[in-house]
Amino acid sequence: MIPYTPETILIVDDSPENLMVLSEILKPFYKVKVATGGTKALNLIASGDIPDLILLDIMMPDISGYDVCKKLKNDPMTRNIPIIFVTTLSDYTNEEEGLHLGAVDYITKPVNSSIVLARVNTHITLLRNQHNLEQKLQERTEEIVLTRMEVIRQLGRAAEFKDNETGTHILRMSAYAKLIAQKIGLDNARTELIYLSAPMHDIGKIGTPDAVLQKPGSLTPEEWEVIRKHPNQGADIIGNHHSLLLQTARIVSLTHHERFDGTGY
Structure with a gap:
């Protein structure tokens, strides 16, 4: 030939x-x-x-x-x-x-x-x-990555709908998280993982009652206890996976309200 x-x-x-x-x-x-x-x-x-x-x-x-x-x-x-x-x-x-x-x-x-x-x-x-x-595999992999990113963003938006957030909140959060990761010197791979997993940070709010989540006034101590459960609820929703992206998203959900000194929500 x-x-x-x-x-x-x-x-x-x-x-x-x-x-x-x-x-x-x-x-x-x-x-x-x-x-x-x-x-x-x-x-x-x-x-x-x-x-x-x-x-x-x-x-x-x-x-x-x-x-x-x-x-x-x-x-x-x-x-x-x-x-x-x-x-x-x-x-x-x-x-x-x-x-x-x-x-x-x-x-x-x-x-x-x-x-x-x-x-x-x-x-x-x-x-x-x-x-x-190899070229076909790369094209297929890129398609899967794009689809996964879109699913993550839509799940993030699903949590926002319960919390009366704007549609751009998760985009801003992802962008801020990426800038912070770059600023503290993380490599490109870790920075990208944080950027892609950041939209999942509030996914646990899906399990928070609307009466508490959308309450117009101040929350009672009991209601604050309910709100504080959403990081763990988010980790339960994401679950344990071999995927490094979903592992990162689970950590983001668990720790996104953590204080700098490590004393908790």
């Missing part, structure tokens, strides 16, 4: 003849780059020129293909690049060692053009399918 947008194949070999042969096979279908040794290949990749697939010789004078493979697989930026060893070594133990290091395939020299194209095409197709799945 000829790709519409050619992927980049890096060929690493200390033999100019081998580089030329493999380049001629692949150039009609892919963008080809070459490196005349393991060190040059690593320097090329370290500069940010990351290929989609690597054809890697094993026996090279500066650094072996095995060592190049080890370095690439130990780096989070390059560990997912498919590596195919191209070598005159055909012994079973050599092949086993290469696959153990993380290579996806082996091609034996002298190379056959049909075999080279078939092997490369197979792994490029797998890589392309993986990228498509």
